[in-house]
Amino acid sequence: MSSFSFETAPKIICEQGGANRLGDICKGLGMTRVFLVTDAGLIKAKLIDGALASLATAGVAATVFSDVLADPPELSVQAAVDAARAAGADGVVGFGGGSSLDTAKLVALLVRTPQALPDIYGIGLARGPRLPLIQVPTTAGTGSEVTPISILTTPSHEKKGVVSPLLYPDIALLDSRLTLGLPPAVTAMTGVDAMVHAIEAYTTRLKKNPLSDALAVKALQLLYPNLLPAVNDGKDATVREAMLLGSLFAGMAFANAPVGAVHALAYPLGGHYGLPHGLTNSLVLLPVLEFNLGTAQSQYAELGRAILPELAGADDTTAASAFVAAIRARVAVMPYAQTLREAGVKEGDLPMLAEDAMKVQRLLVNNPRDVDYADALALYQAAF
Ligand SMILES: NC(=O)c1ccc[n+]([C@@H]2O[C@H](COP(=O)([O-])OP(=O)(O)OC[C@H]3O[C@@H](n4cnc5c(N)ncnc54)[C@H](O)[C@@H]3O)[C@@H](O)[C@H]2O)c1
Ligand SMILES: [Fe+2]
Structure with missing residues (x-):
């Protein structure tokens, strides 16, 4: 070890x-x-x-x-x-x-x-x-x-x-x-932020460790099945407790295995447009998962098997793609903007956002795949 x-x-x-x-x-x-x-x-x-x-x-x-x-x-x-x-x-x-x-x-x-x-x-x-x-x-x-x-x-x-x-x-x-009274949109955005913490901790490049891995897996097992119920019926105490515990586990995980490109690309959207943190993560999440898929395939496959029992015997290629598809489907039904355009971001700003994202090297170094300026711009374009 x-x-x-x-x-x-x-x-x-x-x-x-x-x-x-x-x-x-x-x-x-x-x-x-x-x-x-x-x-x-x-x-x-x-x-x-x-x-x-x-x-x-x-x-x-x-x-x-x-x-x-x-x-x-x-x-x-x-x-x-x-x-x-x-x-x-x-x-x-x-x-x-x-x-x-x-x-x-x-x-x-x-x-x-x-x-x-x-x-x-x-x-x-x-x-x-x-x-x-x-x-x-x-x-x-x-x-x-x-x-x-x-x-x-x-x-x-x-x-x-x-x-x-x-x-x-x-x-x-x-x-x-x-x-219990957290409004549906805030529940959705903050819940997706927590899931991103778990995913990015599990795939972090430099400080991946067995304790963070265990916490990230447990976090996703709590967050993934409870996110939609929490958005749809916020008064369910059991669901809310699972979400808060999932968020705690994900926080403990990424405090020691830091987050990567999703957060690095999210920050400029928060800084320049004042968009809520969870929403900014959600907007760039799927393009980054697709971008990382080749490099982080075995890790995404492990996360897929952890949250989707039907993937138990699946090979890495199948399980990793199914994981990304499952996250895509979950994010797609969240009650908030799904594209940068819908969120009010101007297309002409994408190069400036990509330049700003490149300054977040503190986080980019943790991403499983290197991200350069051209990649960052392409990721924003895919999220647009
Ligand atoms: N320190 C870290 O490790 C870390 C990690 C991720 C994000 N962040 C930062 O956290 C901030 C985002 O935090 P957030 O997403 O929790 O949102 P937030 O603290 O900005 O709150 C969002 C809104 O939700 C409302 N709200 C909060 N709890 C409520 C409740 N129980 N019932 C009703 N309304 C409630 C607030 O009044 C506010 O209007 C960003 O600045 C982000 O960069 C920090
Ligand atoms: Fe976050």
Whole structure:
């Protein structure tokens, strides 16, 4: 066996209704003045009310910051950091989708150890320590609650990541009840994002490892059969729990076996058009799977056999093609735009998007097949 290392959050609590115990959990980490990072949608959906009541009962003071923006721009993160410092926070809770969790990570870090964001983009450049941090995901999802990554949007519309083990939370708290009211389109986009994490972790070139492989397979076995039921009937608690767990497993997998060309091509679409992260992944997913098919055939075949029992005895060629076809069929019925054109992308922008995608070498190096500028342009054209 080739050598590898694997990291994840030190404690994961999975509990229906667990958010209503947040106060005691915060107290357990020694927090007395919590800064809760969320967005307006979560407030509107009244999702934080139970958590706030439990903080009050536990005697933990709370300041709510609900100005998180999707694909967090640098300025909005800085505003959150300033507000947390003004509140005298001694602990941070991220509560929401990936945008809230990614903002919370940097608040916990930068309040305790100030440093400029442009100085810490990249891998392992951030310095600690940070404030205690609890992450409560409400989408299924980014898996951000168990990744060492925070993705921001720069003033020049690039999506850049801070990657550091300091960004793992002390506790990830998964309460699937929080996801019961997630609207169908958000369920679909975030669910496909989670599936992409699993697929890209399994086919990653440099850091593929047996733990990430096992988690990625289990993630797909949970996500693939439950995605459509979750979109069609969001109130089914069993389905929602499977999705949240699948998203967690996929997050643990790709935190250690990083994602590739789907994400690298998705980022420019988020940066320039403000399209939701899951949608941008979905739009380029099938062209990238087709592009990778020759190189990643045996891995796609393994994933196919893992989610489609009828492929048990199939050879690699058949199983890999059937896997790609199954993902195509699943994505095709998702309730959102299916092509870049439908999503409002301008054809004349494709060369600029391809140039931007080439800057995401951090991820492109993980793709099973090399991607050059001409490939990136052809992939966007295929997605158009
Ligand atoms: N850190 C990582 O490892 C990682 C991985 C993948 C993606 N990301 C980043 O995460 C961000 C995307 O996160 P996301 O897809 O979770 O979306 P999001 O956090 O932007 O939220 C999308 C919308 O869903 C709403 N919402 C969230 N939970 C809800 C619920 N339970 N009920 C009703 N509405 C709810 C929010 O209010 C918001 O309007 C992007 O910035 C992306 O780059 C980070
Ligand atoms: Fe993602």
